[in-house]
Amino acid sequence: MAAEQMAEGPQDGTPLPPARPLDAIDQDILKILQADGRASIRSVAERVHVSRANAYARINRLVEDGVIRGFSARVDHERAGHGTSAYVTLKIVQNTWRTVREQLRQLPGASHIALVGGDFDVLLLVHTPDNRSLRELVLTRLQAIPEVLSTRTLLVFEEEDLEPET
Template identity: 85%
Template structure:
């Protein structure tokens, strides 16, 4: 059974157990699955030199412990019709993070949302089809959120995934 066919970790389910230390085999499994989330249990087991049952149990434990949050595809956004990317910083009303986060989650172009410390409160990564669509996100959608005090847009000229290639 491929890892993507296993149970997904609970998003808002029961509380996760306390973090357990990961040994070298767990770390190797994580590196392999980050490079190829579609790797079979057999290939994972062979790569880390354990039985298939052991590999299966370890991957399930990593999922249940919340270490692995899910499996997905790395997308070339430009080839997928989203050729304009930008980081947008937001200053928000104090104590409004949860409200703002829920509204940002509704943006179809949002790729990453982070509450940060420093000169601004939120860092948002968006991928849009073009500059006109980016302008719509910033001027119409973000600035319409009452808790957003100000925004600043940083246009991405080129980007590279830091994760290993599969």
């Protein structure tokens, strides 16, 4: 995409401004907020050695530019009642990514969706209450999508989110 073209927002299609380069302070702010999305403007400002007004303006710009897509909690899926996790690979009909993506977004427990290159086309991370629910999701919901040619399920035995260094 040319630099002067506007990128679309990932979910609602609204245009984003062209990406601006991030300086070291922006990068530090991102690291702090990735580690603690609830960090106060004051604490962020102190840690990156800028004024609160500057930190506030920088965070707002990062949000407006689409660099920061939102703030969320990191969840322990097992403790939250979703003790079964799996990566599901999908082969799909060529040129149906957008249609398939919309259907995958609607799946209960879908946590991450990626279009990838290689032996399969889509990588889907799901969290379900148990193996029975996972089986239902894969055999009934996923395989019922007409554009899905095949699936392969990789059961996750243990997982760990890597925390950004601060």
